[in-house]
Structure formats: structure tokens, C-alpha cells
Amino acid sequence: MSTSVSKVVPFGSGGRIVQSACRSLSLAAAGLAALEARFEDRDFASTFLRVIGVIMQVRGRVIVTGIGKSGIVARKMTATLTSTGTPAIFLHPADAGHGDLGMITPDDVVLMLSHSGESTELGPIIQYCKRFGIPLAAMTAQPQSTVAQAADYGLLMPEIEEACPNALAPTTSTTVQMAFGDALAIALMEMRGFSADDFHKFHPNGRLGAQLVKxxxxxxxxxxxxxxxxxxxxxxxxxxxxxxxxxxxxxxxxxxxxxxxxxxxxxxxxxxxxxxxxxxxxxxxxxxxxxxxxxxxxxxxxxxxxxxxxxxxxxxxxxxxxxxxxxxxxxxxxxx
Incomplete structure (x- = not known):
């Protein structure tokens, strides 16, 4: 099946193509700068520290969830947390209402990603957390959204401009989410005193494992x-x-x-x-x-x-x- 587009830009305009790529990178950089600036806000920094404290204290795992592009970022965040000493697992919202909610225990904390904060697929997970007293931390850009209002710990992402010229495809927003996930994982890693020896235990194979061999x-x-x-x-x-x-x-x-x-x-x-x-x-x-x-x-x-x-x-x-x-x-x- 062929894919059609409403407008074709001639390949002759190479300068415009490069300009478009640079614009995307510039917006991504601006988004990261805005995220860094959020930590200067006392409330945001305080919430971040509380989330770190909750994750450090839970006896279970961090249940990371999200739908669409946020779900893809959530999977990457799960992998980074797990490989740096914080037990984590990804929960797909579409599977949550079909039995997978059972993977969430009272010893866990849920980390929910939703740029809009209004993804209906997240509803069952929110209800489950409220019903059983599971701590819910949420990353969203909309303070009045359903997700933000339901969260015990609301991490408000900065207002950014998407690189998509139609402002539809998640681009800058997912870059910001990804960077925040890395910041969270590294902060936890340093809090745990996660060493190169620990890294080698979790990465015994491949090039990384070889670099950590004693x-x-x-x-x-x-x-x-x-x-x-x-x-x-x-x-x-x-x-x-x-x-x-x-x-x-x-x-x-x-x-x-x-x-x-x-x-x-x-x-x-x-x-x-x-x-x-x-x-x-x-x-x-x-x-x-x-x-x-x-x-x-x-x-x-x-x-x-x-x-x-x-x-x-x-x-x-x-x-x-x-x-x-x-x-x-x-x-x-x-x-x-």
C-alpha cells in the first residue's frame, strides 16, 4: 500500500531540508533548556525530590506506563531504570484492563507518562491506584488534566513547541520526556551508590560488559x-x-x-x-x-x-x- 501526502516538497530545495532539520534540533535544545529551568521552580524541585524518596523507599518496583509515543518513552525509561539499579517494569495501558493490573502490588509505585494528560486508556490504571492506595507519580504538560489531578506527585513538564510543523506529531515533547527519564534514573543511581561493579553484574554481555571486566x-x-x-x-x-x-x-x-x-x-x-x-x-x-x-x-x-x-x-x-x-x-x- 502506498502512502500519499497532501503536499510534496521538491528535492531541489536542499537548503530548506537542512534548515528544517536544524529547526527541529533547535526546538529540541530549547525544550531541554526549559526542562532544566523547571528545576529552578521550588515546587517542581520539591516534587522531584519526593518522587525520588518514594522510589527509594518502596519495597517493590517502579511500574512505568504510557500510551502511544509516551509509551515508547516509558519502555526506554523502564530499561534505563532497571539497568541502573532501580527495579522497574513497563505496563501497557491496553493490557491493564485485561488482567495486567494484577502486576501492580501495594509495594510498588506507578510512574505515568502522558503529555496531554487525557489518554482514556490510562483510566483503569488511575482507578486501580486510587482504590488500592498505590502511589501515583505523573509526568504531564497539562496541569488541569485528568492525569495531573489524579496524581499524588505531579511532575509538570514545560510548555514547548513541537518540531512537527502541524504541531501534531510528538517530537520535542518526547525528547523532553526522555531526558527527564534519564535525569530521574541517574539521580536514583547516584543515590544508591551504583558502581561500575554493579553495572557489570547487570551488563555481562556485549561491548559494555567487556569494558567492565576486571x-x-x-x-x-x-x-x-x-x-x-x-x-x-x-x-x-x-x-x-x-x-x-x-x-x-x-x-x-x-x-x-x-x-x-x-x-x-x-x-x-x-x-x-x-x-x-x-x-x-x-x-x-x-x-x-x-x-x-x-x-x-x-x-x-x-x-x-x-x-x-x-x-x-x-x-x-x-x-x-x-x-x-x-x-x-x-x-x-x-x-x-
């Missing part, structure tokens, strides 16, 4: 870790390097503390100098090599390797050698 999860340990004493011979060090296949070996003292490193490059330079392979490796090692802690981010370890132009990094805890990390292991794990 050195301890990728390093070689035990028999896989190349290690010799400083009085070991060059031949012994070479055998150890060959066994572990990491391109080098750690050199430790009698207490297992890292004091040096001996790499393939050091071996080539030693052989070129016609040294006797029975000599102690301690004479030819690189003293005080670069090391990282096991709880360091693997991405930071990779950055150090690139910065120092090295392929092998040793891992120490209070000076004691506990592991070895090769660049290939980092790249294989997707760390970048």
Missing part, C-alpha cells in the same frame, strides 16, 4: 603464570617462557614479590650479546616492571599496555605476584 577475570594464574626466581639461569627462564607461551616471565624474590620481568625481547638481546645461558636471569631482567592490581578494569590495563608498548602485564596484590595478563587475552575478550 583484570582478575582474565589473568593467568597458578601453573599458567610464568615465574622464576632471580637466581634462576637464563636457560631456566627461557624454558619457563616457552612453557607458559605468554612472551615473557615474571622474576620474583624468595617471598614471591615481583622484582623484574624477562621477555622475548630481553632474551634476544641477551643471546645477541653472547651471554652464557647459565648466568642468573636477575642480571638481565627489566627491574620493577609495570604491574596492575587484580581489581583494576581490564580496559585500563589495555590502555597501559598501549601507552607503554608492551604485550605482557603482571598482576600484583600488595607487591606479591598473583597473575599475568597478555594483550591477546584482552582483545579476545572484546576489551577495547
Amino acid at each position: 583484570v582478575a577475570e582474565l589473568m593467568a594464574t597458578g601453573d599458567e603464570m610464568p615465574m622464576v626466581r632471580e637466581d634462576a639461569s637464563l636457560l631456566d627462564a627461557t624454558i619457563e617462557m616457552t612453557r607458559a607461551r605468554l612472551g615473557g616471565t615474571a622474576v620474583v624474590d624468595r617471598n614471591g614479590r615481583l622484582i623484574g620481568a624477562f621477555t622475548d625481547g630481553d632474551l634476544r638481546r641477551t643471546v645477541t650479546g653472547k651471554q652464557n645461558l647459565t648466568e642468573a636471569v636477575g642480571r638481565f631482567m627489566t627491574k620493577m616492571p609495570l604491574a596492575v592490581a587484580p581489581d583494576e578494569l581490564a580496559s585500563e590495563a589495555l590502555r597501559l599496555m598501549h601507552e607503554r608498548n608492551i604485550m605482557l602485564l603482571f598482576v600484583c596484590e600488595q607487591g606479591a605476584l598473583v597473575g599475568a595478563l597478555h594483550m591477546h587475552d584482552l582483545l579476545h575478550a572484546g576489551v577495547a
